[in-house]
Amino acid sequence: NAGVTQTPKFRILKIGQSMTLQCTQDMNHNYMYWYRQDPGMGLKLIYYSVGAGITDKGEVPNGYNVSRSTTEDFPLRLELAAPSQTSVYFCASSQPGQGVNEQFFGPGTRLTVL
């Protein structure tokens, strides 16, 4: 049981490039989330999904897109990367009804946009 996995671990992009951050969970959780963590700050919610085919915006969605075609995968797409998107990105999953909605986090992707 790998939990939540994310790839890549590190990435450097040039301004205007695009990329997809991958997130996969093997716990059959319906809820999945993308957060970003800026230096010295807490995590902010970018997008979330309550099940396959259903996604919605969080607090800071601008510049990002997501899709949820399967229960397991929740990729985050960056189009036209900007320096303001330099951050550490965490994917998480949870299953309401299993304990106290505990969220399980992936190891993170550190992205630098130059």
Added chain:
Amino acid sequence: GDSVTQMEGPVTLSEEAFLTINCTYTATGYPSLFWYVQYPGEGLQLLLKATKADDKGSNKGFEATYRKETTSFHLEKGSVQVSDSAVYFCAYLMDTGRRALTFGSGTRLQVQP
């Protein structure tokens, strides 16, 4: 709006000292409360949690009590170790809608031998 406020760090302590990290929250309704820990270079791990007023969460010698009257969830440990050095995040979650966590800004703890 809804938010979590934590004491600013870094907090520097000697080994075996007593630790308190303050956390207060502003939320509509009755959230579940959490402390997450982030060790250097790693993701977030759940440290402890509490779901209702007066509940005490505990794990690895850390404790926090859900205080509804003061909207607080302060983290305490009686005797810290060097291995406790990490960033600690207070967070809450409402059991409706998006069920996403709202985080405080984190408190860095440095424990010296």
